Amino acid sequence: MPNSIQEDLLQHPVLHLSELRENFVGKNSACSKRYKKACRKWGDYFQSPVNKAAQTLESAFNFNEAGAFMDGDTNFETAKVALLGWLEIKGGDDLIEEWLRTGRPLPTEKLDIIRRRLRYETLTNDSLYDQPICRLVHGDQLRRDLDYRVVYQVTPGQSKLLNPQPDSRERPSAELPTKKLNRSQKTYWGISETFQSLVAMFDSDLGTWRPSKDPNETKEFIRVTSEKPGAAPLTPDELNIYSPLRFWSPPPAFAGSVFHMLFWRALITGKDLFGRDVVKVPTEEENPVKEPIGGLNSIANRARQYYVVINWFNAAKFRLAAYDRLFETLMAIASFVGGNGRRPDSVLCEIKDLVLGDQTLTDLLYPNYIPHHSKKFGEFEPLNLKLPFKTVDKPIWELARGHHSEKERDKPTQVSHLLKFLRDKALELIIWSKYQMEIRSVGLIPCQYLYRVELNPDYAPVLQDLVQKYGDSMGGDVADTANSLEGSQQQLQINDYIIKAIEKKNINDWVILNRVCGGTNRTVFDQEAWHDIKCLKSPRAAAASSRI
């Protein structure tokens, strides 16, 4: 239940991001202690979200274009200072420094220090009790139900059935959708919640079956294989397609960071983080009656495609990932790959396939529901998580490519490169823990409060200029111009502009959140926005109304 301040805010027809950031946290002491202050500094707007997030930590961690932690001494020093400061370790620590420099797995006692710290940073069910959480959502994922006057956020699997389009993440196969769905469900039963979280967080960074452009490279890393003979393997990104999990965050982290990370890029470039069009061209049957404000692909119309959902946390529909367990898992994988007498310069493609299955990994990666029972719960086939080094038989692993130095450019990937890759992922976890991205909704979610993102018309021309600049920087030929000096300088100018706006807080004037519907009585406040959300159309109702 909202408290009086929240209640008051929810009565406003318009919400500002600053209000969400500053005033939307309840009086629960556990949560006010744990909720993060919003980070103000923002950087490298067109880089990956990881780099963007990392920049806000006073540029403590720097990643190169390939997403790899930069090896230079300066970067190492700043990262070391930040990491040791965060861990409250005075002086130095050789083992942690070595991990940071080479990716060599941490020993148990050091691992414990980081785990303890991460556990302290992680939200708990108690701290989120009776608290609002937010999510930025594209209108495509929403459906309104007329019978009960409620808006639902559909699951990724449902989205796939609603817009059946070829998905580049799926292997081309004649397999029925039912089979794919079942395979994905069964696979989820064979892996622990910790690994499910890792898959949701890193997706194709844990490996994908998709071929690389270079025939000598592979994008595979972990393969999920069934012990049943003839069963096809799955890669983590395939597994994620039907995953019912979606990210949410607490209001301060959302309004201070997450919103900006997802919204501005989509607004200016017209493509979201996953390269999907922000404005979908309507089909003939859904041809809009009225012309959207400023034209179909106008910046105002792009903004209006996005909605902010505010729901109250409950432990039945939302899950919290444990960063400490995730970190421990990455370290255990690194120890497994780097241990057992393997030298750092061992070439990956010469190593026999490794099944992740020593005692520590079994506890972390596989479910452990009935230890005293001879059978696994639900009789699902046991799964193996495998690192298919030998089977893949390609000299270079694209995921660890960023760690090949200039000299090693065309040389095969070694164990040391993979360890550095795993260190990067572990560093990412530390960064994400600061953004409290660990809340995930499971399945279909009814939206309790729904707001539509609108651009302030006074500032639209400024943003239109940025869009123009971006268009110029991309030019006709994307590949050539984007890499050109002029193109990247223009993109930097856009970054500067947005960063300053966020820093000076006047971003509040740029966007507003218009209340669409919500509340105990599921009131519709903005009829126009309400009608813009796709309706669950019942063919029966249509037929009945035509008869009348």
Place this chain on the structure above:
Amino acid sequence: MRAAQAPAEIRPYKEIDLDEMFKDMELLQCLRPMIWYYQCINRSIRHLAGDKNFEHEKYLTKMSVDQVRDFRRYINADLEHLSMEFYLQRVQWALECNGEKKHLEEAVENPSRHPCKMKGGFKEIVTLQKEDAYNYEQFIGDTLPIFVAIHNHLASINRALGNLYYYVTEVPFSTFTPTGKTEILHMTKELERLMNGLLVATHLQRRYDWQSDLLNYLVSCSTDCFRFLDTFPHYYQNHRMRLVIFPIDEVPDKDNPYLKDELHSFPLTCVPWSAGTYLDFLDTYQSIVHHLRAVIVWSIRLFSIWYFVPRRYLRLIAPTRH
């Protein structure tokens, strides 16, 4: 004093066999874990309550409270796929439907397997032989609130089943008197019959030949739920309450049933120190049946979208009915 009897031979253990349980039905995979979970709990209760058929120690599933909670997370996440699986299954059936004579005979026997017998919806796929004649958008337009409701009721049933398991394993269940155990056994058996109805309701398919008139069967299940709730052992609840309100002295040795060779059947269900648990236990059964009845009502509503439902039954699914 009666002569000591030779211990009866323990019957051999039988694994849970879902195929046998499903008979003619085509299983929706997402419900499989929930059925398994229910079976484990059902067997554990029967074992602890002294059912002769479930004496083998393997019938008691050993799980910690955390593990039960973990299960529920997996199971409830799977239930999210119910509407998708239901849709994909029926689309497949619709594509397999054809107008041959033999097919029509089969359709009379098992109408839900043959969407050509529907009054709309999947029938469009059969008529036009096009998968998108009834696409997912249209399907959820028709059914989304129903599946949301069913999902939430199933999640509540899972939670209540977890509580039952907790009561029988974690709290002093052994201190329930034989009367209490018999009572529990009786209710567990009744619940099993109702759960079979739930299986049919969630799949919207018949399980046996005699269930071909699916609607009739679902209505009778709903009535059965009412009967269960109406005949709930209020006497024991009241009696137990009296035990709680008035402090009772410790049971003297001569009256303590556990110190006797022959168990004395007290007219009370449980001894004072497990009284609270017993009430919770009864309450949980009641709660399961309430949710179960709700699922049946929702599934009749789902049925009414695609099949003719006589007016006398429509009152069962009217929103004003309490």
